[in-house]
Amino acid sequence: MxxxxxxxxxxxxxxxxxxxxxxxxxxxxxxxxxxDLWLSGVRLQPDVDSITYALAGVNDTHRGWGRADDTERVNAELQEWGAGWPWFTLGDLDLGTHLARTGWLRDGLTPTQVLERMSRRWNLGAxxxxxxxxxxxxxxxxxxxxxxxxxxxxxxxxxxxxxxxxxxxxxxxxxxxxxxxxxxxxxxxxxxxxxxxxxxxxxxxxxxxxxxxxxxxxxxxxxxxxxxxxxxxxxxxxxxxxxxxxxxxxxxxxxxxxxxxxxxxxxxxxxxxxxxxxxxxxxxxxxxxxxxxxxxxxxxxxxxxxxxxxxxxxxxx
The missing domain is CATH 3.40.50.10680 (CofD-like domains)
Structure with a gap:
């Protein structure tokens, strides 16, 4: 699909x-x-993450994006530094995903290899x-x-x-x-x-x-x-x-x-x-x-x- x-x-x-x-x-x-975009030095893949989180059963169904029961302490700190976009909220758990992805990309993995590695965490069924x-x-x-x-x-x-x-x-x-x-x-x-x-x-x-x-x-x-x-x-x-x-x-x-x-x-x-x-x-x-x-x-x-x-x-x- x-x-x-x-x-x-x-x-x-x-x-x-x-x-x-x-x-x-x-x-x-x-x-x-x-x-996809780069923000505050990390690579975000909104559609990839929305589908991954939904299949894993950890998505925020109310907002329609991000992780369920997430917090935003790091995002608030970024705003204090004037970093990122004040209108684009990054949850703490979500940032963990972006940091892991960015690290793997900088280690030389391709986006395909990164997504395959991400998929190992949960039984996605797809x-x-x-x-x-x-x-x-x-x-x-x-x-x-x-x-x-x-x-x-x-x-x-x-x-x-x-x-x-x-x-x-x-x-x-x-x-x-x-x-x-x-x-x-x-x-x-x-x-x-x-x-x-x-x-x-x-x-x-x-x-x-x-x-x-x-x-x-x-x-x-x-x-x-x-x-x-x-x-x-x-x-x-x-x-x-x-x-x-x-x-x-x-x-x-x-x-x-x-x-x-x-x-x-x-x-x-x-x-x-x-x-x-x-x-x-x-x-x-x-x-x-x-x-x-x-x-x-x-x-x-x-x-x-x-x-x-x-x-x-x-x-x-």
Whole structure:
């Protein structure tokens, strides 16, 4: 599966549960690393950590990010020193993860090797791979009220400004020279089905697809089924609608399907799950060459997420 963000973490839990009930092999999750950044000398991987913590059962389900029952003493001390970002909170347990990761990276390990080492701590029930070992952080170009453009790291635009600044474009500098992380292409080739999680199409799934060689690998996959992140014409969480508007895509299940495109015509998808609230959009999805499947898409708990995965696997077969 391709995943990122809170939606990707919830969906990954559903994938693990659905496959576990079948006695099937574990899934491989290709995780977005476009959200990554350096802060106070340590390397942060927000999407990687969200999915890792969720699978380990140690995530903060209330905030949607970070570790459960974390404290913020070190973060407060950093603020006293004027270090870091005052609007970007780092929990103490979370900082332990970032320090371990940074130490391993400085010792010469690749992000893939670091994530493999991190995964040994808990029985995750899934194999996690970064989309690439290259650094390709997402940069958002925004337009201020006076018309001037400036660049912000995605985390500043998303977390500090809550996507309130008008985005002009999203870039991942260095991604043109990147390649899929070791094992990614092989996992896609060996998979019975590739699932596209209901993650932000622009800043979570978009960077994964932008890695050179990724689309070619997906074009040769057995089946690719996506799950709409839009329910009832609205985003479920976050500000994905702002991202979609910036790239000229309507916030609708059918429009996002068309954005991904049909694999039969050089796009990504064979089938697309849309919510019951968007059932009227099914003919538009079908007309785009993508088989529509109407199903309940609210991920209220693991069982509900697993039911969505069941529907996606049925669509693939």
């Amino acid at each position: 391709l995943a990122g963000g809170v939606g990707g973490a919830k969906f990954t839990l559903g994938v693990r549960a659905a496959l576990g009930r079948r006695g099937a092999p574990e899934a491989t999750v290709v995780v977005n690393t476009g959200d 194999r996690l791979l970064p989309m690439t070992d290259a650094e390709a952080d997402t940069i958002v170009t925004v337009r201020d009220a006076d018309g001037a453009e400036r660049d912000l790291h995605f985390q500043e635009w998303w977390t500090r400004h809550r996507a309130a600044l008008t985005p002009v474009r999203f870039d991942n500098p260095g991604i043109a020279a990147a390649s899929p992380a070791p094992g990614v292409v092989e996992a896609i080739a060996a998979a019975d089905v590739v699932l596209v999680a209901p993650s932000n199409p622009v800043v979570s799934i978009g960077p994964i697809l932008a890695v050179p060689g990724m689309r070619e690998a997906l074009a040769a996959a057995s089946a690719v089924v996506g799950v709409s992140p839009i329910i009832g014409g609205r985003v479920v969480r976050g500000m994905a609608d702002v991202c979609l508007t910036a790239i000229g895509v309507e916030t609708s299940a059918a429009a996002v399907a068309a954005h991904y495109g049909a694999r039969s015509s050089g796009g990504l998808l064979d089938a697309w799950l849309i919510a019951e609230e968007d059932a009227a959009a099914a003919p538009d999805v079908d007309a785009a060459g993508i088989r529509s499947v109407v199903a309940p898409l609210w991920m209220t708990d693991v069982d509900a997420s697993a039911a969505i995965v069941d529907a996606a696997l049925a669509a693939a077969s």
